[in-house]
Amino acid sequence: MERTPEQQAVRTRRIATGALLSVCLFWGATFLWMEQGTDALQHVHGEGNHAAVGAFFLLWRFVLAAALMPLLVPRSFKRLDGLAWKWGFWLSVPFALGFLLQIFGLAQADVPPGQSAFLTSLYVVATPLLAALVYRRLPPRGVMLGVVLAVVGAAFMKGPPEGGLSIGAWATIGCAVVFGAHILLTDHATKLADPMAITLVMFLCSIGWNGLAVLLAPGGAAMFEPALLAQTFTDAAFVTTELLCALFATVVAVSVLNRWQKELAPSRAAIVYTAEPVFAAVISIFAGRDHLTGWLIFGAIMILLANISAEFLRRRPRIATP
Numbered sequence: 233m234e235r236t237p238e239q240q241a242v243r244t245r246r247i248a249t250g251a252l253l254s255v256c257l258f259w260g261a262t263f264l265w266m267e268q269g270t271d272a273l274q275h276v277h278g279e280g281n282h283a284a285v286g287a288f289f290l291l292w293r294f295v296l297a298a299a300l301m302p303l304l305v306p307r308s309f310k311r312l313d314g315l316a317w318k319w320g321f322w323l324s325v326p327f328a329l330g331f332l333l334q335i336f337g338l339a340q341a342d343v344p345p346g347q348s349a350f351l352t353s354l355y356v357v358a359t360p361l362l363a364a365l366v367y368r369r370l371p372p373r374g375v376m377l378g379v380v381l382a383v384v385g386a387a388f389m390k391g392p393p394e395g396g397l398s399i400g401a402w403a404t405i406g407c408a409v410v411f412g413a414h415i416l417l418t419d420h421a422t423k424l425a426d427p428m429a430i431t432l433v434m435f436l437c438s439i440g441w442n443g444l445a446v447l448l449a450p451g452g453a454a455m456f457e458p459a460l461l462a463q464t465f466t467d468a469a470f471v472t473t474e475l476l477c478a479l480f481a482t483v484v485a486v487s488v489l490n491r492w493q494k495e496l497a498p499s500r501a502a503i504v505y506t507a508e509p510v511f512a513a514v515i516s517i518f519a520g521r522d523h524l525t526g527w528l529i530f531g532a533i534m535i536l537l538a539n540i541s542a543e544f545l546r547r548r549p550r551i552a553t554p
Contacts, residue, residue, distance in 0.1 A: 245495060248495035252501060252504045261481065263348050263512045264521060265477050266345075266477065270335065271469070278451075281450060285339060286335035290332065297435045311426040319430050320425075320429070324441060343400035346517065348404050354405060355412040355505070359412040377538075391527045428491070509535070513532065
């Protein structure tokens with residue numbers, strides 16, 4: 233039986249929701265992979281250069297992703313045109329900056345993968361706030377409540393705050409704001425150009441941004457010395473995590489995101505992404521990189537409630553009276 237347009241729209245939204253949930257699973261695992269990869273790098277290059285180590289890991293992640301993308305998704309290369317280059321470049325700016333802030337936060341000893349994932353999920357609150365600024369409309373009351381809940385959750389995730397949040401936590405919160413901007417821009421850009429071609433351009437441009445970040449970071453240029461490169465690329469943990477991040481968390485996940493996110497409203501897509509920190513926390517705890525504490529549970533619940541309230545606690549429409 234042929235579906236009505238309404239039934240087809242519902243089916244499309246369900247497929248999009250399932251697709252974005254798969255993205256959440258891959259990205260949830262990424263927090264552990266990135267921490268393991270940067271730990272391996274720090275054994276080679278020292279413990280003090282967190283910024284250079286994070287940017288170096290991301291640089292090779294996107295080199296591999298850009299190489300794999302045309303092989304796994306041939307249309308990404310075949311459909312390259314001026315619009316794809318334009319919007320892929322602009323999308324690469326918040327995309328690369330968000331990942332740099334995220335991996336810098338992860339490189340700090342006081343931000344384990346589970347906490348990083350929940351702080352990153354604050355983009356669910358940031359997205360409608362940024363949309364309100366862009367479109368000059370006041371955010372719904374649920375967003376304002378979400379901001380309060382999110383701040384409380386982030387502050388108490390590691391216990392009662394003493395002296396404020398750490399630099400790693402603030403970097404991760406900044407990452408969430410930047411990813412909120414990326415969600416809005418993705419919604420706009422992927423309706424104007426081929427999503428797969430945009431994805432390839434985004435990866436190529438991200439190579440440049442991360443390469444520049446490595447060179448500008450203290451001690452970053454030394455990481456390209458032949459002897460250190462040879463030592464780095466013979467480290468099994470580094471190579472394995474780079475391949476996992478490049479294939480599953482970058483090529484597959486971002487391709488799926490750019491294809492299916494446009495089928496959902498940005499705020500609804502953002503609420504689906506709240507599954508990401510849940511996946512990340514479970515994976516991190518099972519891997520022994522995180523510990524389940526009462527404060528972690530409290531902070532996680534506050535942030536999840538913030539994310540949910542940003543989507544579902546809206547002003548109720550008035551009921552017409554006869």
